[in-house]
Amino acid sequence: MPDSGAPLSVTPSGVTSAPFVEFAGVAVTYGAGTPQAVAALSPTDLAFGRGEFICIVGPSGCGKTTLMQTLAGFLPPTTGMVSVGGQAVRGPGPERGVVFQQAALFPWKTVAANAGFGPAMRGLPRAVQRERVEYWLHSVGLWEFRDRYPYELSGGMQQRLAIARALANEPEILLMDEPFGALDALTREKMQEALHEVWRSRGMTVLFITHSVDEAVYLGTEIVVMSQRPGRILARIPAPFARQSADSEIRHVKASADFVALREQVLGLIWGENAV
Amino acid sequence: MSDLLIPTRRQLIAGAAGLAAAAALPLRPARAAVPTINIGYFIETKPTMIAKAQGWFEDEAKAKINWIEVASGAQINAGVVGGSIDIGIGIGSSPTAAGLSQGIPYKLIAMLDNIGAAEEMTVRASDNIKSPADFKGKKLATPFGSTSHFRLLGFLKTNGLSLSDVTVLDLPPEQIVAAWARKDIDGAYVWSPAKAKLLADGGEVYKTYDVLDEKGYVIADLIIARDGFAQPHPEAVVGLLKAYGRALDLYTSNPTEASAVVGTAAGVSAQVAEDNLKEYDFVPLKEQLTAKWLGTPGKPGAFAEQLQHTAEFLVEQKSIRKSRDLAVYQKGIDTQYLERAVA
């Protein structure tokens, strides 16, 4: 059960191990030092442990993506430091897989070559490459399409391939920036279920950005609510549903009173902030 | 739509016809007045340049002249076909033979010169070329379509050489000089000043013209007049020839003074002009009216046969489709203007 009595309190995620990912005073200002400087992210502290599924929600332009990009290594923070396992992040790396809102696949490569891109670039043994491609394409239901090209796939299939591509690299952390944002409602729900399965079975750490509170409450072990720009963290709310029994149907979970209550609580935070 | 349009169109046509008639009326008495004469010419070291520089052509023809510099006889032919050239001065005998064979509406009205030794084969002295057989495997350049080209091909044919024995390249005179300096070519068939430059730069003459002239490969530089111009304006044509006659007289009587004028007009030194002028056999106007050359009206001279022979050779070379009966070339020479100019 979430601690619904203290909505504004910033609570630890409930995992006792030492923080795995840590944002320490991370702030980003675009065009720093110029008159056009725009503060995108206020100094932010955020730490969480291995195996967490952190969902970040907040209004458009609140700096969610900026925060994620500092962890991906695409964007150096203006101040502060991001570290993973105690090591400072200095650039992109294969231990941190990224799934974008637009699939960003390689259209000149087959589905299989897209999925196997990471292992191939890192020079893993061919047998391992083949095994991973086969495993992850089966996992996302694209094995029959392995010899096709991305442009022959639907939007949902492309996004599944992007996830398979990130996962075939077996990253320790998976960063996902509104990966289901462009999908229709039905596909989206199926994708949520599939991602949930993968996370449960592989136990990797996930940082997941979404506009959908519903999605965040269903998938996350913790929901981080951010304010409008320049973004800062308003609240961190633990969510229990991700760790509940695997065989519970998504529609049953989402219809439960607890789920609805938590969702309303998060929505209240977002709306409350926006009403100010 | 059409109901409205037809009367409008009729009115337009009626209006246009009226305008044309009105325009034609005042023009009729002015028919003797000569319009601006479009003359295609080469910048070259010839006495014609004296008459041009002194304004004698304008004076004698009593007309304004629009001077059009050309680079080849082919351009004069094309200009006459298109109606943009009335008179061509210095056109070679081979493009003229081609033009008469093709029915280009012009007449040969006078000669400038019998080219003779002025266009000749120049070879590298170091190559030790002494007989036709020594030409095998050599690279020769000439401006294609010119009288020199015609002579060179005649040389190859009369000596049993084919285009697989000798490489013949198409280069304008100034590029022949550059190619010679780079040693890209072994010889060239060309005129001065290019020829003179090759001779000064390790070249020697390989004489071909005397034998070729005998075998019917005579080449000459000529003056042609477009029928559509000459027929309504005979006086102007006679005037132009008179002007050339004056220039030729000056050259004959005072070559030094003439060379200075020619040099200035052609953009070379008086000395170079004088040297170049000496190479040509400028046939006096009266001599042109003899049986050896153009003949007189009704009694065509031997040059018509040269034109026909040239045309036959051009057919062999695929340059023109067909040659004509001798009568066509005889009719292509019109000496009435020349006769009046020397009278």
Next chain:
Amino acid sequence: MRYLRARPQWLVTIAAIIVVVVTWAAATWGGLVSDLLLPTPDELWSGGLDLMLNGYKGYSLGGHIGLSLLRVGLGFGIGTILGTLLGLLMGVSPTIDALAAPFIEFLRPLPQLAYLVLLIVWFGIGETPKIVLLFLAALPVSAVAARDGVRNVSPARVLAAKSLGASRAQIFRHVVLPSALGEIFIGARLSIGIVYATLIAAEMIAGSSGIGWLILDAGRFLRSDYVVAGILLIAVMGIALDRLLILAQHRIVHWAGR
């Protein structure tokens, strides 16, 4: 009007061609236009046949075509390959771009005839100046196309490749290069058009062979039958070359526009 509109487009095309051919036949056979300006259809036919059977001034027709295609092939091939390589380097390295851009920008709009004489002085009168001329026509277009292709690579794909562990060289090989291929092909098609248009200028240099020279030489004596036959031939060759490139483009850059 309505039933006309219902006709398929190719009928309109064919009708247009028929109108032009009939007008041409009527104008030339009727004596309205001199055969120095335009050959009659039967003259064109016999002229074309004659070229095919007997060749022209020292070379068979196939020989002229072959030499022209060899020049176009070498000039275009070398120019496009080196231009593309240069463009890729310019796209990747701002320093190389700064070094090469002024020369490329200078060369690109320059009419090839402008430096024709220099090429003869530098490279003589053999095949070299002809191929260099065509090479210089192809080079800048291909370089600019390749550079723009590199610059227009999707940043998201580069970031994706980076987070999958690709090195700089791997990103170039697997992301930048294939991504630029589309624009490289567009550049190649532009460049073959320019090279082809430059062919006549190239064959003006001390010519005695090639289909472009054939047209020029026949024009000297107003042999309109050879000229028109040569023009038809050069047009068909040009269309064929372009189609060949389109075919290659569709096969190689199969993902483009999808």
